Amino acid sequence: MTERLATTPFGGGRMRADIFSLQRRTTKRQEAIAAGHGGNNSGQADKWELLRSLADARGHYGLSDRALTVLDALMSFHPQRVLDGRTPIIVFPSNHELSLRSRGMSGATLRRHIAALVSAGLLLRRDSPNGKRYCRRDGDGQAEQAFGFDLAPLALAANEIHAAAEQVRAEAKAGRILRSEITLHLRDLAKTLEAAQDAQMAGSWGDYASRLESLSGRLSRAADKTGLIERRDALVRLRAEVENAYFTALEPREMSACDAENERHIQNSNIDHPIETRQVQTETKPSAVYDGTDKRKNTGKGEQIALTTLLSACPTIRDYSRDGITCWREARGTAELVRSMLGITPSAWRDALETLGEISAITVIAAILERAEDIRSPGGYLRDLTRKAQKGQFSIHPMLNALRSEMQ
Structure with missing residues (x-):
């Protein structure tokens, strides 16, 4: 010694x-x-x-x-x-x-x-x-x-050093989580504002965009936890305002219109499509969304679908609604938001509405959302279905039947 x-x-x-x-x-x-x-x-x-x-x-x-x-x-x-x-x-x-x-x-x-x-x-x-x-x-x-x-x-001093290191690592992890939350809020706000402006909705979207820009500055690597929390909280408040304004602009002026629409489509909920059902059994794969391809001439436009049928086959879309989906107008508003979040361009959405019709286009968006993990490019997938519909090779019912069979 x-x-x-x-x-x-x-x-x-x-x-x-x-x-x-x-x-x-x-x-x-x-x-x-x-x-x-x-x-x-x-x-x-x-x-x-x-x-x-x-x-x-x-x-x-x-x-x-x-x-x-x-x-x-x-x-x-x-x-x-x-x-x-x-x-x-x-x-x-x-x-x-x-x-x-x-x-x-x-x-x-x-x-x-x-x-x-x-x-x-x-x-x-x-x-x-x-x-x-x-x-x-x-x-x-x-x-x-x-x-x-x-x-x-x-x-x-080993115990003190290890404890200090753990504290630093915990603070660094909390900072990474805060930064990821800020990034997600910025992205969702930008896409929601884009959807509202593309649809020419009434509202102070320019003011919201200016406020978003003021909160979109580069995050410094040296930013402290307090500054990150303040920015995150400001974005959360702005997001609540923007989403509230977005869904308010989508609300129908008369709730009775929703009830009437719902009743009209429920009357057709028992339509049978035996040929299309047989196709689902022979052509679909459990892990993918069936694309509704049909050798018969069928554009998919104007097909009658009950709202309850859509929601039972594609329940995930409910999670993106403001107060639930009780009519097709609320379904369209929710589909508009989902479309933006999936990265589907306004032009692809307009083409789908024009070719497929409103109900079929909404249903396709809900189906894409339901299988978002399996679809690499939602925008490209929607355009492909639109092209098939233009050639008369698309029907919406086989797609819904495939989704419903996977859930059983």
Whole structure:
């Protein structure tokens, strides 16, 4: 065991209160562990795990990445992987060798970063009478006295370093979650405003767009948690206003119109399509949305579908409605929103409405939403169905039957 000597710096260096305090704290911790009063602090730590944690928590200790490079070099002179701080851990590299292992740092730079490690309470200097670093050994080659840098304070502070690293990682994770929420709110707001402006809905969409622009600035990597929360909350409030205005613009002027529409379509809910049903059984695959291809001439335009039939086959579209879907007008408004969120362009939607008819176009959007994970390009899929309808090769009922059969 090496004897602990040298509590004052060599040469013109002055003894500082923080250094003296670190020396006393190190000694007391070692004595407490030796007496069995160290609690959960064993005084031992894997040096490379400790270095990784310190890299995450370096801001907490006021250290730069280059200071960690110097510490990495110092630890490389200790042959064991485990640092045992119960006794002094003194390494005594020459300036030349320390510079080589520190990626060629100059002497002045090394001294500056070593001073930072000492100030952080992770390193102690044990200077010899002449300021040199060396080790005296006995006849058996065992170290009797060593002068250099003591890594014991680093090992004794392992619990605090790991805890600080966990806190930094948790804060970083919370920041990533906040940033992702901000990105999603920005995207959904932009697409909702685009849908409203494309449909020429009545409302103060220009004002909403201006407010969105003011909240769309670049997120700085150094942005603190408070700033991120404030921006997220502002976007949540704006999104609530925009969605409320969007659905208000879609509301029918008379609720009775919805009831009348619903009743008209329910009357046709029992239409039987035996030929189309047989096609579903032979041509569909459970994992995909059947595209309604039919060899008979059928554009799909004007096909009668009950709203209840649509909602039973494609229930997911309800999740995007404001207050539920009780009529086809509310279904169209919801489909408009879903269309925008799926990335389907207004021109593709207009072509579908013109070729398929309103009810079939709404149904196709609901079906695409139901199988969004299986469809790589919703816009391209809708255009493909529209082209088939123009050739008379599309019917909406086989698509619905395929979806309903998958749910059973």
